Amino acid sequence: MNGVIVDLLHLSRSRLDNNLDVPHTGRLQRSGATSYIEGLDEGSGRMADSNRACAGQEVEGLPPHFYVPREGELLYHYTSIAGARGILAGDALWLSDFACMNDPDEYTYARDCFLEVYRDRPVFVDMVPRLLATSALLGLENNTKMFIGCLSPTDDDPGQWERYGDGGTGCAIGTDARFLVDWAGVNVRRVVYDRDGLDRFVGAGLMMLQEEHELEPDDREALLELAQFFVSDLYAFKRPQHRSEREIRISRLLIRDAGVASGFSDHGGNCPEGHVDALPVGVREGRYGPTPYVALPLSQGDRKGIRSLTLGPSFPGNRPADADELIASCPPSIEIRRAEPRS
Structure with a gap:
């Protein structure tokens, strides 16, 4: 099980202050993190087929929201022709403040479910780990903000084409999943739409904190680190009615900073190869008003x-000139495909 815990830590790129790194790995291997994994895995066979059938390898012993890509797997971002041109020109994908996205109350849903399970006490938890779980949750909300990008495991989803692919006249950009996991400095999660799965996640996380407290009752720093790691994954859960999206979410946790115009600063990210540099934070005009964002590079040296x-199935709509420019801008390394036309 120790190797599983190491994998779990590597998969959790985004930490509350981006400094919760390898030094505590040994402690976590000895802690209640084993129960966290086992508690999440127990009953996972009851997850909806659509949720467990998402792209990405299912690894025995890892919880359903953890994502491990298959070799050669691509993840797709649906967008308009203009959006695709911007992504290709900048070789970057915008990660935006989650509160300015389509469903800004999704974190509120996960937080409320967390508090409900927390109050119902499905497992015994002493006062100290309970207080630190609360402290981690408040710290997450008051000091940070999650910036996210939404991806799909397939490039032939009619709902995605309609909602995000400009009614089918746009494009889906396929990005190497392994690049995102290993080099981009983001957290990659398979979104879970199952309420039972969310309840198991919270119960297993509380059990993890309790067992760590029993093992190291005086090490509050390690316990708070575990609590931060635990509550930051609340962003991987959404309401059941959205399950048709089958979203794979990439995210980066930014720090609130009143001293800069955007209100946020990026302190970089972590990946298996080491630290990833901080990104500048910009503000764009989004559907719901001014939207802070970071442009996540989609290449690193020779790695593309x-x-x-x-x-899209109705590409290019009434914009043939824009479509010609888009196709002409594609380097030879990018394979151009065409979705099946709608009947």
Whole structure:
């Protein structure tokens, strides 16, 4: 099980202050993190087939929201022709403040479910780990903000084409999943839409904190680190009615900073190869007003993240000139595909 715990830590790129790194790995291996994994895995067979059938390898012993890519797997971002041109030109994908996205109350849903299970006490938890769980939750909300990008495991989803692919006239950009996991400095999670799965997640996390407290009752620093790691994954859970999206979410945790115009600063990220540099934070005009964002690079040296461009089933709509420019801008390394036309 120790190797599983190491994998779990590597998969959790985004930490509350981006400094919760390898030094505590040994402590976590000895802690209640084993129960965290086992508690999440117990009963996972009851998860909805659509949730467990998402792309990405299912690894025995890891919870359902943890994502391990298959070799050669691509994840797709649906967008308009203009959006695709911007991504290709900048070789970057915008990660935006989650509160300015389509469902800004989704974290509120996960937080409320967390508090409900927390109050119902499905497992015994002493006062100290309970207080530190609360402290971690408040710290997450008051001091940080999650910036996210939404991806899909497939480039032939009619709902995604309609909602995000400009009614089918846009594109889906395929990015190498392994690049995102190993080099981009983001957290990659398979979104879970199952309420039972969320309840198991909270119960297992509380058990993890209790067992760590029993093992090291005087090490509050380690316990708070575990609590931060635990509550930051609340962003991987959404309401059941959205399950058709089958979202794979990439995220980066930024620090609230009143001293800068955007209100946020990025302190960099972590990946298996080491630390990833901080990104500048910009503000764009989004659907719901001014939206802070970071432009996540999709290449690093000779490593290229973008692998394919899928043209929508109604591509290019009434914009043939824009479509010609988009296709002409694609380097030879990007495979151009065409989605099946709608009948």
